[in-house]
Amino acid sequence: MRIPVETLRLDNGLFVTLSEDHTAPIVAVNLWYHVGSANEKTGRTGFAHLFEHMLFQGSAHVGSNEHFELIQRAGGTLNGSTWLERTNYFETVPSNELALALWLEADRMGELLPAMTQEKLDTQRDVVKNERRWAVDNQPYGTMLEKLQELVFPPTHPFQHSLIGSMEDLSAASLDDVAQFFATYYTPDNAVLSVAGDFDSAIARSLISGYFGPIPRGKGKPPLPPMTLSPVFGTRLREVVHDNVSLTRLFLAFRSPVFGSDDYYAASVAAALLGMRKGSRLHRALVRDRQVAADAGAFTFDLAKGSDLLVIDVTARPEISVAQLEEEVEREVDLIHREGVSTEEVERAVALIETDLIASLQSAGERADRLSMFATYFGQPELINEQVDRYRSVSTQRVNELVVARFGENNRASLIYVPREGVETESMLAAAAGAS
Amino acid sequence: MVTALRPKPGPVRSYRFPEFIDQKLPSGIRVVTAPVRKLPVVTVLVIIDAGSTNDPTDKEGVAALTAGLLLEGTARLNGAALTEKFERLGTSLESGADWDSAFVKITALSDKLEAATILLGEALSEPAFPEREVERLKAERLAEILQLETEPRGLADEKFSEFLYSPESRYSKPDEGSTESVSGLSRADVQEFYRARYRTGSTTVIVTGDISADDARALVGRAFQGWASGSASSAKLITASRSSRKTVHIVHKQDAPQSELRVGHVGVPRKHPKFFSTLVMNAVLGGLFGSRINLNLREVHGYTYGASSYYDWRRGAGPFVVSTAVQSEVTAPALREIFFEIERIRSESISGEELSLAKDYLDGVFPIRYETTAAIASALASLVIYELPADYYDTYRRNIRDVSSDGVLDAAKAHLHPHELQTIVVGDARVIRDSLAQLDIGDLQIHES
Numbered sequence: 001m002r003i004p005v006e007t008l009r010l011d012n013g014l015f016v017t018l019s020e021d022h023t024a025p026i027v028a029v030n031l032w033y034h035v036g037s038a039n040e041k042t043g044r045t046g047f048a049h050l051f052e053h054m055l056f057q058g059s060a061h062v063g064s065n066e067h068f069e070l071i072q073r074a075g076g077t078l079n080g081s082t083w084l085e086r087t088n089y090f091e092t093v094p095s096n097e098l099a100l101a102l103w104l105e106a107d108r109m110g111e112l113l114p115a116m117t118q119e120k121l122d123t124q125r126d127v128v129k130n131e132r133r134w135a136v137d138n139q140p141y142g143t144m145l146e147k148l149q150e151l152v153f154p155p156t157h158p159f160q161h162s163l164i165g166s167m168e169d170l171s172a173a174s175l176d177d178v179a180q181f182f183a184t185y186y187t188p189d190n191a192v193l194s195v196a197g198d199f200d201s202a203i204a205r206s207l208i209s210g211y212f213g214p215i216p217r218g219k220g221k222p223p224l225p226p227m228t229l230s231p232v233f234g235t236r237l238r239e240v241v242h243d244n245v246s247l248t249r250l251f252l253a254f255r256s257p258v259f260g261s262d263d264y265y266a267a268s269v270a271a272a273l274l275g276m277r278k279g280s281r282l283h284r285a286l287v288r289d290r291q292v293a294a295d296a297g298a299f300t301f302d303l304a305k306g307s308d309l310l311v312i313d314v315t316a317r318p319e320i321s322v323a324q325l326e327e328e329v330e331r332e333v334d335l336i337h338r339e340g341v342s343t344e345e346v347e348r349a350v351a352l353i354e355t356d357l358i359a360s361l362q363s364a365g366e367r368a369d370r371l372s373m374f375a376t377y378f379g380q381p382e383l384i385n386e387q388v389d390r391y392r393s394v395s396t397q398r399v400n401e402l403v404v405a406r407f408g409e410n411n412r413a414s415l416i417y418v419p420r421e422g423v424e425t426e427s428m429l430a431a432a433a434g435a436s
Numbered sequence: 437m438v439t440a441l442r443p444k445p446g447p448v449r450s451y452r453f454p455e456f457i458d459q460k461l462p463s464g465i466r467v468v469t470a471p472v473r474k475l476p477v478v479t480v481l482v483i484i485d486a487g488s489t490n491d492p493t494d495k496e497g498v499a500a501l502t503a504g505l506l507l508e509g510t511a512r513l514n515g516a517a518l519t520e521k522f523e524r525l526g527t528s529l530e531s532g533a534d535w536d537s538a539f540v541k542i543t544a545l546s547d548k549l550e551a552a553t554i555l556l557g558e559a560l561s562e563p564a565f566p567e568r569e570v571e572r573l574k575a576e577r578l579a580e581i582l583q584l585e586t587e588p589r590g591l592a593d594e595k596f597s598e599f600l601y602s603p604e605s606r607y608s609k610p611d612e613g614s615t616e617s618v619s620g621l622s623r624a625d626v627q628e629f630y631r632a633r634y635r636t637g638s639t640t641v642i643v644t645g646d647i648s649a650d651d652a653r654a655l656v657g658r659a660f661q662g663w664a665s666g667s668a669s670s671a672k673l674i675t676a677s678r679s680s681r682k683t684v685h686i687v688h689k690q691d692a693p694q695s696e697l698r699v700g701h702v703g704v705p706r707k708h709p710k711f712f713s714t715l716v717m718n719a720v721l722g723g724l725f726g727s728r729i730n731l732n733l734r735e736v737h738g739y740t741y742g743a744s745s746y747y748d749w750r751r752g753a754g755p756f757v758v759s760t761a762v763q764s765e766v767t768a769p770a771l772r773e774i775f776f777e778i779e780r781i782r783s784e785s786i787s788g789e790e791l792s793l794a795k796d797y798l799d800g801v802f803p804i805r806y807e808t809t810a811a812i813a814s815a816l817a818s819l820v821i822y823e824l825p826a827d828y829y830d831t832y833r834r835n836i837r838d839v840s841s842d843g844v845l846d847a848a849k850a851h852l853h854p855h856e857l858q859t860i861v862v863g864d865a866r867v868i869r870d871s872l873a874q875l876d877i878g879d880l881q882i883h884e885s
Contacts, residue, residue, distance in 0.1 A: 074800055134741045347524065348520070352523055359543050
């Protein structure tokens with residue numbers, strides 16, 4: 001099984017990947033801008049994501065919210081998302097509407113600023129603040145991402161600060177910031193455009209050069225501060241958060257090899273072996289056999305620079321104390337660190353990963369997104385076709401070397417959520433109800 | 437710079453929902469097969485008429501528990517060994533029960549499909565329901581219920597059902613059961629539920645993906661040999677409302693930065709003559725990003741990250757609900773806007789622009805919904821569960837296009853009931869109660885979460 005991949009680069013630096021598949025009259029358009037929260041300046045946490053919202057507020061020839069309307073009217077789906085290292089925008093449309101999707105993306109890459117107003121910025125700031133309340137502040141364990149970033153990255157590291165941003169920094173964002181960020185990062189030479197699905201290559205190439213070709217190249221972006229980190233924390237890190245949660249939950253993080261490196265695949269297999277599905281080590285030991293956990297999993301962040309993170313995530317049963325939970329989880333980590341893993345476990349993990357990989361490539365949107373990812377991080381979209389082999393070639397020995405190097409006591413960071421006691425009492429409720 | 441000239445759409449390329457064959461095996465099991473040759477992947481979805489609406493009174497949760505336990509061991513293989521076997525084959529595996537059916541779904545690569553399906557047949561026809569796993573899954577459900585106490589979204593959904601439906605309705609209680617009902621469930625209850633409901637005449641196996649219809653049918657025939665024949669009847673479902681008067685229920689959550697809102701009433705069953713006009717009406721009201729409720733609450737006022745409305749389609753009349761979370765301070769104005777939009781769509785015709793946006797979207801997005809074997813299997817399951825006609829997917833787009841603005845207005849008048857709206861707010865009662873009391877949206881009741 002191979003996904004066809006063609007590439008071209010426009011004179012203005014825009015890197016384009018194309019992947020044809022004519023099984024259904026659907027086409028996906030996907031743009032990755034190589035900018036994320038890591039690029040934010042001091043005092044502007046959350047700006048990359050707020051900026052993503054502004055990209056749906058119109059551009060020179062597109063009205064406010066018209067991007068959404070035109071794509072939905074065409075029968076398409078769309079969204080955008082922001083991560084530490086990148087921001088992406090994507091739509092899947094009926095294939096006869098490919099030109100519309102490309103034109104909309106080109107218009108906002110080329111001429112966003114004429115459409116920006118203070119009123120739109122203020123509204124989206126409120127929307128994002130409500131997104132923060134909804135996804136972070138009013139959601140159990142919702143602060144996990146930002147607390148973990150703060151715990152495991154050094155203070156000046158670009159991955160250390162919150163992606164959604166603080167309320168204070170969101171309040172401070174101005175139209176000047178929007179203009180500057182746009183000019184610096186939303187340029188064709190800092191982007192990858194992928195098209196996957198039902199299209200004719202010659203027509204797509206001509207549409208792309210017609211719409212995107214006139215957009216001028218950027219002036220370059222400021223380099224990120226040094227990203228490199230030592231392979232281990234070097235010390236034991238631990239933070240306990242007393243919060244409005246019902247069950248104690250432990251996130252145990254390890255520094256691990258960056259996404260795409262040879263060792264990354266060993267780490268990814270180790271994470272799957274530990275926490276993917278019910279046959280994984282942690283699920284079997286903690287949920288099924290010892291019954292101390294209500295749930296257990298493990299995953300990698302897939303960061304392509306500095307250091308990736310491998311995170312174990314275990315939610316305790318109600319009767320289990322913090323100390324018990326930590327001890328049980330660490331015992332499993334010690335065990336794997338000391339005795340290694342078996343070939344059967346590696347095979348189980350690789351088989352599950354392979355099925356997921358192939359099943360996910362059924363969707364044009366997924367294919368386009370992965371092409372953009374491999375092109376953005378490594379300049380090699382054809383890596384999409386090498387993933388199964390990379391995973392299959394991970395040996396038991398390789399996983400064991402990874403486990404020895406990264407699962408030791410000097411590379412563990414624990415973020416623990418503990419239920420706050422007795423916050424809501426009867427008398428407080430009575431006060432709330434008042435005399436009615 | 438980028439041309440101002442908006443591109444016009446090219447000629448529409450035709451699309452047909454994947455062809456499928458629907459047959460009964462001699463055993464009575466129904467098999468629906470849809471060969472889709474794109475990638476070497478196959479999904480097998482087994483649906484059994486053993487959903488949560490069949491839970492006996494006071495044994496709510498037994499349907500979900502039974503479905504969960506199907507993968508926890510057979511006479512020959514204990515739960516860990518069974519899981520291990522599936523996963524060594526790379527099978528992604530899931531089982532559960534929703535209101536209308538129990539289901540087990542596997543997705544496997546083509547070359548592993550046969551082994552995985554045979555194993556699935558064994559698991560489903562000889563489940564051992566080990567006592568230890570029964571107790572473990574019960575305890576995990578109890579932990580999940582405890583989690584809801586601090587999870588505003590789930591809590592709002594659950595309280596909404598409780599306050600919407602009459603206490604005799606199965607829909608008024610959590611589909612996976614309450615602390616009380618789950619605590620009381622036993623292995624014998626599970627065995628009895630399985631014996632009564634897991635029968636060939638109540639079971640459909642759907643196979644979609646990289647396999648021929650003949651091969652799929654032969655494989656299902658071999659894998660599912662050991663089932664008990666016959667079928668189970670279902671008791672009549674009660675879907676009455678708890679109250680026909682508007683009421684506001686505040687579920688108090690100290691210091692909540694947002695109010696989780698649910699506003700709605702009992703809706704209509706999935707199989708309904710006005711399904712399409714109701715679907716389009718809801719798309720205009722709250723079903724799309726560009727729908728009235730989202731544009732009003734999010735893009736005009738910035739009250740929320742998102743707001744939507746939907747009919748929760750079930751065999752019985754599921755809820756109609758507007759769902760959003762707003763900053764605590766603007767709870768009252770946000771509710772006022774929601775009530776305003778529900779009233780407005782009933783009182784005047786929608787514009788041609790709004791009608792075409794909703795219809796063009798639902799019509800155009802149709803092929804995008806069926807890109808994966810799992811999505812196609814799930815669409816075929818809907819045909820079976822809701823007893824829809826075999827040409828349902830072939831006529832879907834025409835049915836959408838046939839909806840008129842009069843049809844939308846009629847649907848809004850018939851299926852939106854402003855005077856019966858129940859409002860559930862999970863939020864800080866101290867901050868919101870006074871302003872809510874001043875709205876004309878019903879009497880206020882305050883509850884502890």
